[in-house]
Amino acid sequence: MNKLTAMLMTLTCAAMVGQAADEPMIKLKLDLPKPLFTGTPPTLKSSNLEPKRTGPRPDMMVPEGVVNLAKGKPVTGSDANPVIGDLSMVTDGDKDGADGSNVELGPGKQYIQIDLGKTGALYAIAVWHYHSQARVYRDIVVQVSDDADFIKDVTTVFNNDHDNSSGLGVGKDKEYIETNEGKLIDAKGVKGRYVRLHSNGNTSGDVNHYIEVEVYGK
Amino acid sequence: MKPTACWLLLVVVAVAAFGLRVIQLDRRPMHHDEANQAVRTGLLQETGVYHYDPQDHHGPTLYYLTAPLLHLSCGRDFSGTTETLFRLVPVLFGVGLILLLAWIVDGLGWPAVLVSAGLTAISPAMVYYSRYFVHEMLFVFFTSGCLIALWRWTRTGTLRWAVATGVMAGLMFATKETCVITFFSMVVALEVAGVWSGSRRGVLMSSRLRPAHVVLGGVAALVVAGMFYSSFFTHSQGLADSVQAYRSYFIKGVSSGNHTHPWSYYWHLLGWFREGQGPVFSEGLILALAAIGAGFILMRRPIGSADPALLRFLLVYTVLMIVIYSAIAHKSPWLILSFLHGLILLAGIGAVALVGSLRRRSWKVAASLLLLAGAIQLTVQSWRCNFQYESDPRNPYAYVQTSRDFLKLVKRVQDVAGLNEIIAVVSNDHDAWPLPWYLRKFRQAGYWQNASDMPAGLKPAVIVTSMDRDQPLDGYQAEIYGLRPGTLLNLHIRNDLWAAFLSRQENQ
Numbered sequence: 167m168n169k170l171t172a173m174l175m176t177l178t179c180a181a182m183v184g185q186a187a188d189e190p191m192i193k194l195k196l197d198l199p200k201p202l203f204t205g206t207p208p209t210l211k212s213s214n215l216e217p218k219r220t221g222p223r224p225d226m227m228v229p230e231g232v233v234n235l236a237k238g239k240p241v242t243g244s245d246a247n248p249v250i251g252d253l254s255m256v257t258d259g260d261k262d263g264a265d266g267s268n269v270e271l272g273p274g275k276q277y278i279q280i281d282l283g284k285t286g287a288l289y290a291i292a293v294w295h296y297h298s299q300a301r302v303y304r305d306i307v308v309q310v311s312d313d314a315d316f317i318k319d320v321t322t323v324f325n326n327d328h329d330n331s332s333g334l335g336v337g338k339d340k341e342y343i344e345t346n347e348g349k350l351i352d353a354k355g356v357k358g359r360y361v362r363l364h365s366n367g368n369t370s371g372d373v374n375h376y377i378e379v380e381v382y383g384k
Numbered sequence: 385m386k387p388t389a390c391w392l393l394l395v396v397v398a399v400a401a402f403g404l405r406v407i408q409l410d411r412r413p414m415h416h417d418e419a420n421q422a423v424r425t426g427l428l429q430e431t432g433v434y435h436y437d438p439q440d441h442h443g444p445t446l447y448y449l450t451a452p453l454l455h456l457s458c459g460r461d462f463s464g465t466t467e468t469l470f471r472l473v474p475v476l477f478g479v480g481l482i483l484l485l486a487w488i489v490d491g492l493g494w495p496a497v498l499v500s501a502g503l504t505a506i507s508p509a510m511v512y513y514s515r516y517f518v519h520e521m522l523f524v525f526f527t528s529g530c531l532i533a534l535w536r537w538t539r540t541g542t543l544r545w546a547v548a549t550g551v552m553a554g555l556m557f558a559t560k561e562t563c564v565i566t567f568f569s570m571v572v573a574l575e576v577a578g579v580w581s582g583s584r585r586g587v588l589m590s591s592r593l594r595p596a597h598v599v600l601g602g603v604a605a606l607v608v609a610g611m612f613y614s615s616f617f618t619h620s621q622g623l624a625d626s627v628q629a630y631r632s633y634f635i636k637g638v639s640s641g642n643h644t645h646p647w648s649y650y651w652h653l654l655g656w657f658r659e660g661q662g663p664v665f666s667e668g669l670i671l672a673l674a675a676i677g678a679g680f681i682l683m684r685r686p687i688g689s690a691d692p693a694l695l696r697f698l699l700v701y702t703v704l705m706i707v708i709y710s711a712i713a714h715k716s717p718w719l720i721l722s723f724l725h726g727l728i729l730l731a732g733i734g735a736v737a738l739v740g741s742l743r744r745r746s747w748k749v750a751a752s753l754l755l756l757a758g759a760i761q762l763t764v765q766s767w768r769c770n771f772q773y774e775s776d777p778r779n780p781y782a783y784v785q786t787s788r789d790f791l792k793l794v795k796r797v798q799d800v801a802g803l804n805e806i807i808a809v810v811s812n813d814h815d816a817w818p819l820p821w822y823l824r825k826f827r828q829a830g831y832w833q834n835a836s837d838m839p840a841g842l843k844p845a846v847i848v849t850s851m852d853r854d855q856p857l858d859g860y861q862a863e864i865y866g867l868r869p870g871t872l873l874n875l876h877i878r879n880d881l882w883a884a885f886l887s888r889q890e891n892q
Binding site: 211213215250328329330336367368372 | 660662865869870
């Protein structure tokens, strides 16, 4: 009986994986804002920095039917009273790099959190911090969870905090220069309702900015 | 108001100005110019030697007037100095600028003096650059001293004020090469104001100024300037260099470069400045009151007990300074102080003239309250400039300012490397500063133009590189830090030190 159950379970799992693998995949298309400066400055190179890419960004494949679940969803954060703008700007669909499109959070470690309304399978997260000047935003950690307090069942999908200064673990991802393309993170189908994005100032100052965050899933 | 009460009020304003200037003096990262001046002062502190550089760095007074404070605080040990110690010097001169006004009370009247003192105390530009270790605040102080002494000399004709004028002029000459603009404006204004006030021969040629006093005043100026430029009679070449310097400064002034700005640049900074989504900064209150003061002077309307000849002199002098500074292609925001000082004096006159011209008492009260509200708003801006946006490019006076992120680089170097470790900086000339100031405690900090210039086999604990130099380096963990807006630096930490650092982090 136990063997039969185990076999059935194995077959069911295989069928599910097969179903996921067979799921038609499409290229994720992002609407990019107008560039305000062109690419990574040519002299900028560092072993801890994503190398300058030549050509377009490689496509990210996502299952068909994936949509931006974050659009218009409520945003909370560690800085309830931002220096400039308000947290709703993070999911308002405005990705323009010009003034008036970003929210500025206070200095040091800060996070924002998007409530997607219900648990979904997340495949890609795109984030635009600031793209009118070549900057690196520090200690970017992106986490997904079903727990609004991010205490249990937390999955980290991106972490470039290489010295663990945020206390969320040492990250292996590299730092990157912000551009109009934003940072596209592969969420690998992780399931969750809440997405939390951490940062810790930037190379131009202590404060933290967000223009837009998009969370693609279904 | 009785003179005693006025004196008391002036002292209260000066104390408040000191308070606004002195708190959190180490809050803003050292600008590369400040760091450069601090390191040069440190050389004087440690070795007792200073030689004037005719190509750059301006005059000797800043170094010689700061060195005693450093000696008192930490002897000959430059590594023991702090930002606060250096910036205390411009703070004292910034407060002194207010107290100097006491010597011009009989020319402007107490009300105008007190308003000018108040505006000097709270003007965002005045506060910001009183907390900035460069020559500007010293120069404005000596300029004010020279203006006051000159006025008193032309009024009294005494030797005492002739010599005082000479001493102040000598100090101006020994502080900044821009003194020639001020001297020119002063002389022209003196003559124009003299003719305007009915003197056929102008002021300089009037019988009140005795030729012997003019000569003695000139001698005083030369002796004072000569003392500083000759490094107190130990370096005679400095005297010739002090004159030859004008060639290079003239070329800088007229040539185009990173500091070339349109004629309207200073008006933009003072009148209405908003960068991005940052707050609006405006010293419009001072500009408006100065315009009112100028209007009353031009209309020859009496303004309290103020001396009309002095008012005309101040108007012509300030207008000339604005025109000349606006015409020079090379501009930097701290140069505003040279004519903002005149504008503030005119604003004091304007405020008194405005309130005095109103007939009804209720209107006077309303105007005074309006001015008070404007002053409060200016104070709030000053606070923002110095304690919220002090190193933010959205601050009109934070010019090519070192980013706060740079302090994280310094902290990281201090966290991973001991004071005896080798610290290497591989950088172009522009991006090396303010590192020499921040690395002053490290006994083995070296500077190279290229990594290949370093001695073979040298494995420094950390290597700071500007982005246009060779990278990455094998055996090092790299980190990126912001130096200034748009300028980044790489910090390379030797792998063994990086591993030890991470291990310490984990254990904490």
